[in-house]
Amino acid sequence: MVNNKSSQSKYLISPVALLISAVLSPVSFAEDDSLEVIEVQGHSQNKHLALGSSDSLLSNSGVDFSAAGGVSNLPILNGMMGDRVKVLIDGADVTAACANQMNPPLSYISANQISSYSVVAGISPVSAGGDNIAGVINVNSISPLYSNSGELAWHSGYLSGRYSSVDNGRAIGVGARLASDTTSFNYQGSFTDADSYDDGNGDLVLDTLYRAQNHSITAAVRDEVQQLVVKLTHQKIPYQGFANQYMDMVDNTSFGVIAQYKRSLDDGEFEGQLNWHNVKHEMGFFTPEKMGMMPMETDAEDVSYQFKWLLNLDHNSRLLLGHEYFDYQIDDWWPGxxxxxxxxxxxxxxxxxxxxxxxxxFAEYENQLDSKWWLNAGIRVENVRTDTGEVQPYNDGMSMGGMASMSGMMAMEPSNAMAAKAFNMLDREKTDTLTDANLLVSYQISNYDELQIGLARKNRAPNLYERYSWGVSSMATRMIGWYGDGNGYIGTPDLDAETAHTVSVTYSKLEANDNWRINANVWYTDVADYIDADPVRNLNTTGDVTQDRNALQFTNVDATLYGVKIDLLANIYESTELGNLQLQASISNTRGTRDDTNQALYQIKPLQTKFSLSQQIGNFENTLTWEWVDSKTRVDNNRFENQTDSYHLVNFTSKATWDAVTFTFEVTNLLDEYYQQPLGGVSVAEYKMDNTNGFMQLAGQGRSVNLGVSYSF
Structure with missing residues (x-):
């Protein structure tokens, strides 16, 4: 929201970062075998090479991403994106404070800061979080470790670096820890800097450059029955390109505080958490790769608390009771x-x-009924209140955009002045009551196979931009929307909340000698009042159909989504000469349609498969991966969504560890294949540079040679 800022003038380390000093322990990742919940957690040395965004970590757990900025891609679960996916950072609910969702929750934490995470698609327990219909992603960085000494002293630390050739990307991760048997202090920081990347043809993909830094300092104290943790966070993104948006990020400065208290009780446990997060966000233009002159600014604040009481009813059952409150406030204005x-x-x-x-x-009940049956059931009731004050246009005269030429004629743009007056006359306060419920049953068929069945009713209330984006002119509507599709969006104040009913069945089979295991999941979701968008008018003033875009207004429709995913893990060979060889394979397919028109929903990823062959021998770990994605032919015509061709990617990674040092060599897109991202949206940056080809799909990265090193101390 600033105007024509140069990327060269931005500092790499903010002044606040220089004031943060403390210490943090190393972390690493190990997969959990649960059916519906996929967790990665643990601690070990020399594994801090996961730098930059968390996309690569979560992708391995079935999360897809809608392309955005280099650190700000939007997660997709079961074909649903944006606010339909609840993302919690250390249990805190952080709201994307931007009309384009340039600062979603996952952008506030870097991969090296993550100590554990869980992904629950579809059937999530009510305690995992409300106000979502797709699932819950919980990313955790709070993992205090203590020593055996009564004296506070140095415990551990790490320093990591990474370079990628495709975008001249540089990343640094730092962690350090001081600890005693009752006290722990941690610091973790990261710095990333990248130019725009090249595609498989060697052409520059415009406006994909970025620079970001994240810092956290955590203090923890404990005794025999309780623990108190306070975490301070700071982020500074001086610039980030968004190739599939009309604007870029020219500043994102945030501060956050989390206070987390846990206490063991005679019959259970109490947990309380307070959260505060503030962000000042600016959009504008900073690079000649996408020129313009228009500032946009937002100031936003999240304040929340959560209380949970876990009661152990008997040896096999427990009851979890919870109360939560969330308050989000935002001002969004575009300086004249x-x-x-x-x-x-x-x-x-x-x-x-x-x-x-x-x-x-909420209340959630869990019971191990007998040696074969396990049950989890819960109910959650939530009240959501939204409101906003009066608004104003740039001026009360000619509407923004003025007169537009269309087919040689002059057509008057809709008036923002009139739209503002109509909006200000509305009763803008809205209240939604959401009732969530889930039932998850697991049956141990034998010692080696298990069946899990889940049912859930979940709800999501509209966000503020879906309800209160009031502008109607071409330029005003194009500033709204996190879909990367080049269209414009208008809010609808009387939108209803989405209500999703989901059924999920998962079968897991383990070979008797644990040489292989397979998981198969099938799910079906029916959504009432799904928030989609219908065309209001065409924004194309050239007569060239390749440049067609729509102004769309958010509306409620009914929709159906369903899908299947199969995962296989097998140990295929072991010898002294070749070490351990392991095969991982997955295949998934998702469909989503509007019930009224049978039209495909936006950004549903086509059939995809992935095969990985891993070798571990001595100090070396080598992995060869082949990924194939089918052509995308089912598209959202209202958004002029592009079809994409099928493609395959081959990646190779080699990692070597000696004592405290780990080296990584990686080649991604080994064959340097050109491909268009089916979830990438359109390249607005390319369109603004040369519109003769219309709105082309955003291309993926070409071959990249990546080098990494990590030292633990």
Whole structure:
């Protein structure tokens, strides 16, 4: 939201970062074998090469991503993206404070800071989080470790670095820890810097450069029955390109505090957490790869608390009771530009003192009924209140965009001034009552196979942009939307909450000698009042159909989604000469349609398969991966979604560890294949540079040679 800032003028380390000093332990990742919940957690040395965004970690757990910025891709679970996926960072609910969701929750934590995470798609327990219909991703960095000494002293640390050739990317991760038997202090930081990357043809993919840093300092104290943890966070992103948006990020500065208290009780456990997160976010233009002149700004704050009481009813059953409160507030305005007839003289007020408040209670019961049957059931009731103040356009005269030429004629743009007056006359306060329920049953068929069946009703209330984006002119609508599709969006104040009913069946089979295991999951989701968008008018003023885009208005429809996923893990060979060889394979397919038109929902990934052959011998770990993605032919015509061709990617990774040092050599897209990302949206940056080809799909990265090193001490 600033104007024409140069990337060269931005500092790599913010002044606040220089004030943060403390210490943190090393972390690494090991997969859990559960059916519905996929967890990665643990601690070990020399494995801090996971730098940059968390995409690569979560992708291995079945999470897809809608392309955005280099650190800000939006997660997709079961074909649903954006706010339909609840993302918690250390248990805290952080809201994307941007009309394009340029700062989603996962952008506030780097991969090297993550100590554990869980992915629960579809059938998530009510305690995992509400206000979502796709599932819950919980990423954790709070993992205090203590020593055996009564004296506070140095415990451990690490320093990691990584370089990638495709984008000249540089990343650094730092961690250190001081600890005693009752006290722990941790620091973790990361710095990433990358240029725009090349595709498989060797062409520059415009406006994909970025720079970011994240810092956290955590203090923990404990005794025999309780623990208190306080975590401070800071992020500084001086710039980040968004190839599939009309704007870029030119600053994102945030601070956060988490206070977490746990206490053991005679019959269970109590946990309480307080969260505060503040962000100042600016959009504008900073690179000649996508020129423009328009500032946009947001100030936002998340304040929340969660209380949970775990009661052990008997040896086999327990009851979890919870109460949560969330308060999100945002101001979104676009400063007027001096001397501009269209973007001035006043500030354009998009959201004025917007509020989204949630209060929830839940109860969850779990019982190991006998040696074969396990049960989890819960109910959650949540009240969501949204509101916003009066708004204003740039001016009360000619609408933003003025007169537009269409087929040789002059057509008047819709008036933002009139839209603002109509919006201000509305009763803008809305209240939604959400009732979630889940039932998950697991049956141990034998010692080697298990069947799990889940049923869930889940709800999500509209976000503030879906309800309160009031602008109607071409440029105003194009500033709204996190889909990367080049279209424009208009809010609908009387949107209803989404209600999803999901059934999921998972079968797991383990070979008697544990040489292989297979998981197969089938799921079906019916969504009432799914928030989609219908065309209001075409934004194309050229007469060239390749440049067609729509202004769309958010609306409620019914939708159906379903899918299947099969995973295989097998030990295929072991010898002294070749070491251990392991095969991993997965195949997944998702479909989603609107019930009224049978049209495909937006950004549903086509059939995909993945095979990995891993070798571990001595100090070396080598992995060869082949991934194939089918052509995408089922597309959302309302959004002019592009079809994409099938493609395959081959990646190779080699890792060697000696004592405290780990080296990594990696080649991604080994065959340097050109491909278009089926979930990438369109390249607005390329369109603005040369619109003769219309809105082309965003291309993926070409071959990259990546080098990494990590030292633990």
């Amino acid at each position: 530009i001096e001397g501009s007839m269209m973007m001035g003289p006043d500030d354009y007020v998009n959201i004025n003192q917007g509020k989204r408040q949630r209060i929830a209670v």
